[in-house]
Amino acid sequence: MNNEACGTVRELIPDFVGGRLAATDVGVVERHVPDCAECAAELALARVVLASRLAPPPQLLERLLRSVESVRTQPARTWWGISAAAIAALALGIGISSDPAAQIPVDVPGYAYEVEEGDIWLSDDGLVAGAPLFDGLSDDALLQLLDELSGGSA
Amino acid sequence: MSVRDEERLGGDPSDLELVHAGRSGDDSALGELVKRHHAAAYRVAVSLVNEDDVAQDVVQDAFIKAFRALGGFRGDASFRTWLLTITANEARGALRRSSRRKETALEDAGPVQSEAMGPAQAAVVSQEAGRARAMLERLPEKQRLSVSLRIEEGLSFKEIGEVIGSSEGAARVNYFHGIRRLRELME
Ligand SMILES: [Zn+2]
Numbered sequence: 310m311n312n313e314a315c316g317t318v319r320e321l322i323p324d325f326v327g328g329r330l331a332a333t334d335v336g337v338v339e340r341h342v343p344d345c346a347e348c349a350a351e352l353a354l355a356r357v358v359l360a361s362r363l364a365p366p367p368q369l370l371e372r373l374l375r376s377v378e379s380v381r382t383q384p385a386r387t388w389w390g391i392s393a394a395a396i397a398a399l400a401l402g403i404g405i406s407s408d409p410a411a412q413i414p415v416d417v418p419g420y421a422y423e424v425e426e427g428d429i430w431l432s433d434d435g436l437v438a439g440a441p442l443f444d445g446l447s448d449d450a451l452l453q454l455l456d457e458l459s460g461g462s463a
Numbered sequence: 464m465s466v467r468d469e470e471r472l473g474g475d476p477s478d479l480e481l482v483h484a485g486r487s488g489d490d491s492a493l494g495e496l497v498k499r500h501h502a503a504a505y506r507v508a509v510s511l512v513n514e515d516d517v518a519q520d521v522v523q524d525a526f527i528k529a530f531r532a533l534g535g536f537r538g539d540a541s542f543r544t545w546l547l548t549i550t551a552n553e554a555r556g557a558l559r560r561s562s563r564r565k566e567t568a569l570e571d572a573g574p575v576q577s578e579a580m581g582p583a584q585a586a587v588v589s590q591e592a593g594r595a596r597a598m599l600e601r602l603p604e605k606q607r608l609s610v611s612l613r614i615e616e617g618l619s620f621k622e623i624g625e626v627i628g629s630s631e632g633a634a635r636v637n638y639f640h641g642i643r644r645l646r647e648l649m650e
Binding site for chain 1: 490493494497498504506509515519522523525526527530531571589592593595596599610612613614615617623639642645646649
């Protein structure tokens, strides 16, 4: 048994059992394991762990696909989902806070929140979930929004 | 055939392409991301919360949060790693809430029954695999996740580090300690 070879093989074992290895590395594992009881035992264990992999319950996928449909709002609803503060900011011609951490009360990795300009992502409870910048809207669209807003408050 | 190949047939769009399509309003792209990654997310959730119904709720919350924050996904991590990180965070949140509930229940109603085995645990494919699953549950959380993510999902140590909130090196150490401990438990 050769410790350096064992180290190499043990790094490769997970991808070997998962069928993710290139042919040359498959050969490295296959040549080593017959002569090394320790690596053979570790390979056997990895196979058992992979075989114990759980399958999700069949109804989960359907449930998730339904929930995806409710994640986003359609553009027409998006306009009405914007907060009064956002509308005021729009009317004043100023930008809206792009501090996403203040707007998305969820516990996801920090780098998730760097919102690119132009993205408008609203949660379906009407909160601004991204940084809604209006630069991407045409003049007609902005006028239509302002028309609808003034019509709604009259 | 690899785990990822099973979920990605030849010529299909990459995850990143689906993310871009989803951001442009293509709901079917989001559906495809769900199809590709819900099984891995479910396994991460079950591994942490150990209850089928709680795990399903965790996975649903994780996808919703991921899709709502999709505008900020830059693609420097894979979508899969990003989703699994959110799933692990959601699962830890669910665990904290359930331990608070248990403490309350303990004060109100005396000792708590041990967790019942869910259908997920019952679905193991063989006696040996069933034993491995049971022994995996006895590993510390980071070792358990490192072993599962490396072998079952094919994540790299760097990706595992992102999910468990540690460095690549720490993920590697957790994996090899977990494997060694698992071998001892299985003997
Ligand atoms: Zn060896």
